[in-house]
Amino acid sequence: MLQQVARAWRPTATALLFALPALAIYVTIIVYPLVYSGYLSLFEWDGVRDTRTFVGLDNYRILFNENRVFWIALKNNAIWTTVALIVPTTLGLVLALALDQRLRGRAFFRSVFYFPAILSFALTGLIFTWIYHPTLGFLNQMLEWVGAGSLQQAWLSEPSVALYAVMVAAAWHNTGLPMLLYLAGLQTIPREVLEAAQVDGASPFQRFRMVTLPLLRETTFVVLAVTFINSLKVYDIVYVMTYGGPANTTQVLGTWMYFLTYNFNRVGLGTSIAVILFGLTLIFAVPYLRRLGRNA
Amino acid sequence: MSKLSRRRTLLGLAGAASAARLAAPAIAQTAPAGRVQVELFGLATTNWDGVIEHFHRDHPNITVKSTRFGTDEMKQALRVGASSGQMPNLWFNWGGSLASPYNRAGLSLDLTDRVKELKLDQTLVPTAITLASDGGRLYGVPNRVVPMSIVFRNEMLERAAVEPPRTFAELESACEKLRAKNIIPFSLGGKYSWMTMRFTDFFMEHFAGPDEHDRILAMESSWESEPVVKAFTKLREWVTKNYFNPGFLNVDPATNMTLLYQGRAAMVFEVPNVDLTRLKRENIDAKTYGTVIAPSDHPRKRVSGFQHQLQISARAPAEVQNAALFFATYVVRPDLAVRHMAIIGAPSAVRGAMPAEEFPLQRQWATWLQGDVSLYLPGDQALPQEVVAAYFEAQDMVVLGTLKPQEAAAQVQKAITAYKSRRN
Numbered sequence: 220m221l222q223q224v225a226r227a228w229r230p231t232a233t234a235l236l237f238a239l240p241a242l243a244i245y246v247t248i249i250v251y252p253l254v255y256s257g258y259l260s261l262f263e264w265d266g267v268r269d270t271r272t273f274v275g276l277d278n279y280r281i282l283f284n285e286n287r288v289f290w291i292a293l294k295n296n297a298i299w300t301t302v303a304l305i306v307p308t309t310l311g312l313v314l315a316l317a318l319d320q321r322l323r324g325r326a327f328f329r330s331v332f333y334f335p336a337i338l339s340f341a342l343t344g345l346i347f348t349w350i351y352h353p354t355l356g357f358l359n360q361m362l363e364w365v366g367a368g369s370l371q372q373a374w375l376s377e378p379s380v381a382l383y384a385v386m387v388a389a390a391w392h393n394t395g396l397p398m399l400l401y402l403a404g405l406q407t408i409p410r411e412v413l414e415a416a417q418v419d420g421a422s423p424f425q426r427f428r429m430v431t432l433p434l435l436r437e438t439t440f441v442v443l444a445v446t447f448i449n450s451l452k453v454y455d456i457v458y459v460m461t462y463g464g465p466a467n468t469t470q471v472l473g474t475w476m477y478f479l480t481y482n483f484n485r486v487g488l489g490t491s492i493a494v495i496l497f498g499l500t501l502i503f504a505v506p507y508l509r510r511l512g513r514n515a
Numbered sequence: 516m517s518k519l520s521r522r523r524t525l526l527g528l529a530g531a532a533s534a535a536r537l538a539a540p541a542i543a544q545t546a547p548a549g550r551v552q553v554e555l556f557g558l559a560t561t562n563w564d565g566v567i568e569h570f571h572r573d574h575p576n577i578t579v580k581s582t583r584f585g586t587d588e589m590k591q592a593l594r595v596g597a598s599s600g601q602m603p604n605l606w607f608n609w610g611g612s613l614a615s616p617y618n619r620a621g622l623s624l625d626l627t628d629r630v631k632e633l634k635l636d637q638t639l640v641p642t643a644i645t646l647a648s649d650g651g652r653l654y655g656v657p658n659r660v661v662p663m664s665i666v667f668r669n670e671m672l673e674r675a676a677v678e679p680p681r682t683f684a685e686l687e688s689a690c691e692k693l694r695a696k697n698i699i700p701f702s703l704g705g706k707y708s709w710m711t712m713r714f715t716d717f718f719m720e721h722f723a724g725p726d727e728h729d730r731i732l733a734m735e736s737s738w739e740s741e742p743v744v745k746a747f748t749k750l751r752e753w754v755t756k757n758y759f760n761p762g763f764l765n766v767d768p769a770t771n772m773t774l775l776y777q778g779r780a781a782m783v784f785e786v787p788n789v790d791l792t793r794l795k796r797e798n799i800d801a802k803t804y805g806t807v808i809a810p811s812d813h814p815r816k817r818v819s820g821f822q823h824q825l826q827i828s829a830r831a832p833a834e835v836q837n838a839a840l841f842f843a844t845y846v847v848r849p850d851l852a853v854r855h856m857a858i859i860g861a862p863s864a865v866r867g868a869m870p871a872e873e874f875p876l877q878r879q880w881a882t883w884l885q886g887d888v889s890l891y892l893p894g895d896q897a898l899p900q901e902v903v904a905a906y907f908e909a910q911d912m913v914v915l916g917t918l919k920p921q922e923a924a925a926q927v928q929k930a931i932t933a934y935k936s937r938r939n
Binding site for chain 2: 263265266267268269288348352353354355372373374375376377378381460461462464465466467478480481482483484485486
């Protein structure tokens with residue numbers, strides 16, 4: 220009997236043994252910091268002293284009731300996520316549809332449109348910071364040159380446009396990945412299905428709406444899930460381009476978490492944002508991972 | 516040896532000799548015996564390796580291993596080091612609220628009782644010690660004093676028939692005349708807010724005077740006071756009069772000299788080091804640029820500024836502490852100060868250490884700082900960092916016109932009250 224049980228468990232034990240090194244790394248660099256962040260969010264601590272004051276959930280109360288910038292950051296994250304779910308994903312789909320055709324130089328254009336995605340966000344931010352420079356930047360000089368000087372703006376200094384100006388830079392960077400994923404998805408659609416629809420008299424738009432789009436459902440789900448998670452994590456491009464300014468109007472949760480923790484010595488408040496961000500990320504991450512698991 | 520390099524060498528030697536003579540007392544600490552390794556965290560913009568090379572030659576038993584960080588990365592590295600119990604043995608730091616968390620947490624070595632023994636009080640300019648002090652105690656060895664004041668391009672002032680301003684009224688009149696000639700009076704990089712703060716601080720110094728300004732920065736006087744409101748009002752006035760480059764609020768301060776180089780702006784409120792950075796590199800006539808003490812109209816002449824110090828870990832083993840302190844004092848040894856100033860930057864914190872004549876702005880500021888000009892800490896070092904956050908936000912909102920000066924002052928005061936109540 221005991222031997223039978225041992226025999227039944229052997230494959231599982233072997234699998235666990237093989238998974239152990241990866242699990243150890245995962246626990247060390249993901250699980251432990253996660254739990255520790257949650258723990259730190261219950262304290263008031265400047266990140267330097269040996270002593271921390273336990274405050275329970277007070278950091279969360281402060282964030283929700285007293286910290287005006289937290290709400291600005293949350294709102295900006297919501298705007299960012301909405302725009303990111305629509306603009307780069309749609310552009311990526313359009314480009315993928317265009318580049319899925321038999322075009323001359325198709326490989327070249329695929330590389331060109333994917334190229335921004337291989338740049339870091341920091342570099343993209345630097346490039347666009349110069350493009351947007353109010354006196355020396357390409358954009359304002361170009362507007363002047365084409366006689367549209369009245370449209371010149373201090374793109375990153377004007378609160379009403381600064382966040383959107385950063386989003387344009389992010390969209391330029393972020394379109395490549397959805398394009399690539401959609402291109403891969405389009406390769407999996409059988410040509411016969413599209414040809415059958417064409418024989419049945421379906422117009423190109425009808426073929427797209429009735430055949431291509433439904434068959435891209437899995438790809439779309441992956442694209443939206445990845446975009447959603449990345450949108451919540453947005454940090455570096457905002458940090459580089461606006462530093463959360465002017466007057467904190469372009470703060471997002473990632474930057475505000477950093478500023479509170481490292482610049483303003485409020486480690487408890489900063490890690491509370493990390494916990495909230497983690498919770499928000501789970502909204503999409505859990506269904507995404509479940510679907511991945513089911514497909515596997 | 517070329518004529519120029521011979522001249523430089525002679526000047527250097529003359530400078531070193533005069534520094535050694537003027538600052539006769541030598542650092543009293545003796546070199547530790549035995550092999551020791553010291554880990555140093557320094558700013559990437561400071562060439563510590565140059566000093567370390569000399570140090571290793573002079574003291575081969577001590578190894579100083581340096582790691583370099585950018586400005587924000589430095590702050591982050593120290594914080595991570597402190598929170599994880601992995602502070603380096605020796606680290607660069609600014610002063611005020613950027614250093615005080617480490618001082619108050621007992622992480623940096625308190626040198627107060629050793630000032631006389633190390634003869635720091637005789638070796639260093641008083642303003643360096645004042646700026647490095649935290650609650651009347653010294654937790655580091657200052658090696659540089661960094662003033663921030665008005666640097667101008669002569670040609671631009673001449674074009675507007677303006678003399679370098681000596682009073683606040685002259686400064687405003689100069690801005691007006693420059694504007695009339697379509698020259699941007701001040702090039703300003705407002706991203707990160709600290710460059711804009713130099714103006715707000717300066718206006719506060721002008722309206723409050725040195726003593727009251729110090730009380731405001733120490734949060735002893737209320738920010739909801741006339742000088743603060745006037746300072747914010749003046750800032751807004753300068754914005755509306757276009758005394759700054761358009762859209763400056765999110766311009767990177769690292770690029771603020773560009774408009775001056777291009778001849779589109781006349782002045783900057785900067786660390787006067789253009790002669791070190793650009794003139795030497797591009798062989799530009801040193802007379803292209805000039806500098807003045809930002810005119811606050813008070814008999815006690817002060818400009819915004821800070822010091823660079825090396826702090827020693829209070830938790831390092833004794834022999835490492837000694838070696839770290841030995842290195843920190845080696846940097847400011849009077850007989851070596853001129854050489855080190857040429858490596859890590861000027862003005863030096865050492866009495867009598869004068870930059871070479873080929874760096875006129877540096878030399879001018881060294882002369883002033885060795886004389887009767889002193890420095891006040893900028894707001895972002897004088898105030899606790901969470902109050903700085905409120906100060907920066909209020910200031911930028913005043914610039915944008917979304918907050919009235921009175922409201923801005925009240926917003927900062929509210930942050931101070933919250934900070935104080937949390938501390939009690």
